[in-house]
Amino acid sequence: MPRKSKLKSRKLEELTSIWKILTKEEKEILRQNYDVKEFKKGDIIYQEGEKPTYLMCVVEGQVKIFRNGFGGREQIVRIITPVSYFGYRAHLAKEDYVTSAVVQCRTVIFFIPLKSFDIILNQNIKFSQTFLKFLAADLGIADFRVANLVQKHVRGRLAESILFLKDNYGCEADGATLVVSMTREDLSGLSNMTTANGIRTLSQFVSEGIVEVNKRKIKILDEEKLLNISHFG
Amino acid sequence: MPRKSKLKSRKLEELTSIWKILTKEEKEILRQNYDVKEFKKGDIIYQEGEKPTYLMCVVEGQVKIFRNGFGGREQIVRIITPVSYFGYRAHLAKEDYVTSAVVQCRTVIFFIPLKSFDIILNQNIKFSQTFLKFLAADLGIADFRVANLVQKHVRGRLAESILFLKDNYGCEADGATLVVSMTREDLSGLSNMTTANGIRTLSQFVSEGIVEVNKRKIKILDEEKLLNISHFG
DNA sequence: TTGTTTTTGTGTTTGAAAACACTAATTTTA
DNA sequence: TAAAATTAGTGTTTTCAAACACAAAAACAA
16 A cells, blocks of 8 residues: 655655756646655556556656566566656556556655646647657667567577666666666566576576676676677577 | 659648648648658568658558568567558657568558658647657557567467457458458568468468458457457467 | 565476478469 | 469477476565
């Protein structure tokens, strides 16, 4: 259950990519309607089939967007890290959610009612274009991933996922350790394979000196090789 | 090679979904800059890695958007049928194309320079929102398809694809025969399987009385069963 | 801190689909 | 209209990864 917290200390200014393009009046609309909530690991933000009601923004933590498959297997569609928006796609397409969202660890999320979102969308062309760009980028990733997930073998898919996590969410100060950290199960879900195969294959990569693993932190040692595996199975 | 034709008889008014939301001046911009070309089967519109330069609209025929995989296998990402736009995603994400586009049969396409597109995008909020909706819808389909293609077995994937073709491109007057017609190879590419398995599985469906096949036209006889297969492998 | 649950790790078996290898039938084009 | 090139169709073999089945370790709660 989302626990409403006294997190109003977290200001809307944190929504960097959109805050600066809003007019005074628009900022005021958000100020009067926004909400901040804190979630703990495993909390569900929304589920497949529900109607979207908020534009959400992760300012701290990590959210997993996924679809439930058959036999309990889940396919991870996107990972949302700070500062990124989610929940708006279904609304813009005038659909119910086709995915579910759960938080991966302690996570702070801003909630903006879609009514406010629509008001601004209808008057601020830069705002509208910002989301145009978000969607276009995500669709590119999805198109790319469909073909990859579907055609490559386990090694290629895992290599691909690790590089994807690096490219999209970045590394820590050492330039090699991934910022996102996830369980083997989630990494497997992202790579479209069973947990057992994910663990096995990651272990292979470790023994081949391609990556180093410390708990749930993955450090890329040989990106060249990883790229190679991702490319040629 | 695209052959420029005397197709100026085809008027921009055919671009139904956007034409009605443009101002007089914007219509004039398009009139002065657009182009119409006719292509024949197999002509390439653009290829992976190229820079986008036009917003395109199919007004007649069919275009296949795909990614080249390994060992010559291609993954079909989208099919564009009249009247739909394509080529703008990469531009909006400020990327090069990650897919390629070829025409499937005799096809007539409108070309609008991205410069003109940008001008209108920057001043007409309804125009911008139209594309917002297109992208949001396509991203939903992509998210949905990733999980489907990846988790289901051949029968489920083929059933899914046939239903997808029906839902997205419609049926002929009888309400059962798919409008889109494609080779077994393309149907297999859409369903992420080898041509041999696509043919085999389609034949199975025919012998089970689920669909009827006449050349490249597919008629759905038992949608219930198809849904069932698509859902439970 | 102890018990419980989740996550990680590994071996074996089994099944499904890819790869391969052809033939037949259609389309296309020269 | 004949020849060439696709496309459709089918059987066999091989390979890969899922399913199953555990054991061990780590994380989490009571």
